[in-house]
Amino acid sequence: EIVMTQSPATLSVSPGEGATLSCRASQSVNKNLAWYQQKPGQAPRLLISGASSRATGIPARFSGSGSGTEFTLTISSLQSEDFAVYYCQQYNDWPPVTFGQGTRVEI
Amino acid sequence: VELVQSEGGVVRPGGSLRLSCAASGFTFDECTMHWVRQTPGKGLEWVSLISWDGESTYYAESVKGRFTISRDNSKNSLYLQMNSLRGEDTALYYCAKGGQSGPGSHLYMDVWGQGTTVTVSS
Numbered sequence: 021e022i023v024m025t026q027s028p029a030t031l032s033v034s035p036g037e038g039a040t041l042s043c044r045a046s047q048s049v050n051k052n053l054a055w056y057q058q059k060p061g062q063a064p065r066l067l068i069s070g071a072s073s074r075a076t077g078i079p080a081r082f083s084g085s086g087s088g089t090e091f092t093l094t095i096s097s098l099q100s101e102d103f104a105v106y107y108c109q110q111y112n113d114w115p116p117v118t119f120g121q122g123t124r125v126e127i
Numbered sequence: 128v129e130l131v132q133s134e135g136g137v138v139r140p141g142g143s144l145r146l147s148c149a150a151s152g153f154t155f156d157e158c159t160m161h162w163v164r165q166t167p168g169k170g171l172e173w174v175s176l177i178s179w180d181g182e183s184t185y186y187a188e189s190v191k192g193r194f195t196i197s198r199d200n201s202k203n204s205l206y207l208q209m210n211s212l213r214g215e216d217t218a219l220y221y222c223a224k225g226g227q228s229g230p231g232s233h234l235y236m237d238v239w240g241q242g243t244t245v246t247v248s249s
Contacts, residue, residue, distance in 0.1 A: 052231055052234070054235040054236075056236075063221055063239035063240065063241060063242055064171070064221075064236070064239055065239070066226075066235065066236060066237045066238075069226060069228065069232065069235050069237075070228075073228075075237060107170070107171055109171075109235060109236075111231055111234035111235050112231075114185075114234060115173070115176070115185040115186070115187065116173045116185075116187050116188075117173045117234050117235070118173065119170060119171040119172070119173070120170075121170045122170055122171075
């Protein structure tokens with residue numbers, strides 16, 4: 021099973037600033053990586069698939085990069101609605117698909 | 128595009144529960160479907176996957192032999208039969224639709240249900 025490790029666990033950012041979230045896989049997942057956003061009391065929402073392709077309706081301030089074992093989600097100029105928990109998920113080697121433990125982006 | 132889940136419940140250890148998920152707004156019988164659960168301690172954990180036609184199913188090791196995923200394409204519905212429930216199955220369970228954007232896309236989740244709470248306790 022591929023283990024996904026996200027860092028940092030919590031990121032404190034001011035509105036308008038940028039944020040960089042990291043996700044590392046225990047072995048290569050090529051570009052088969054997705055990012056999700058989860059707000060309190062809500063289900064996760066797909067942001068990025070294929071490591072860098074934004075899902076439908078996702079603002080351009082969200083961007084993903086990386087391949088192999090190292091991935092990054094960048095949020096440029098955080099808006100108030102962006103404060104949430106972010107998860108990465110690998111789908112290269114399955115079953116099972118596996119998730120990281122999440123990064124909380126807080127004010 | 129919407130997934131609406133049935134209510135969960137409180138079940139005694141060793142008991143059973145069936146979760147349902149009703150799909151609308153997309154062509155259900157073209158989509159892989161998933162169940163994913165979430166706990167404060169373990170985060171998001173993939174539980175099971177079923178192919179568009181129901182012919183192929185996959186399970187996490189933690190639930191294999193106890194949970195059964197199924198679907199009724201005539202009713203646009205997904206199910207999870209959970210037997211021999213344990214305390215560690217206590218979680219918020221989500222049904223989710225697999226993606227449809229090329230090879231491997233069915234393995235990530237582009238639409239999620241609202242979640243249903245399952246509590247296993249005596």
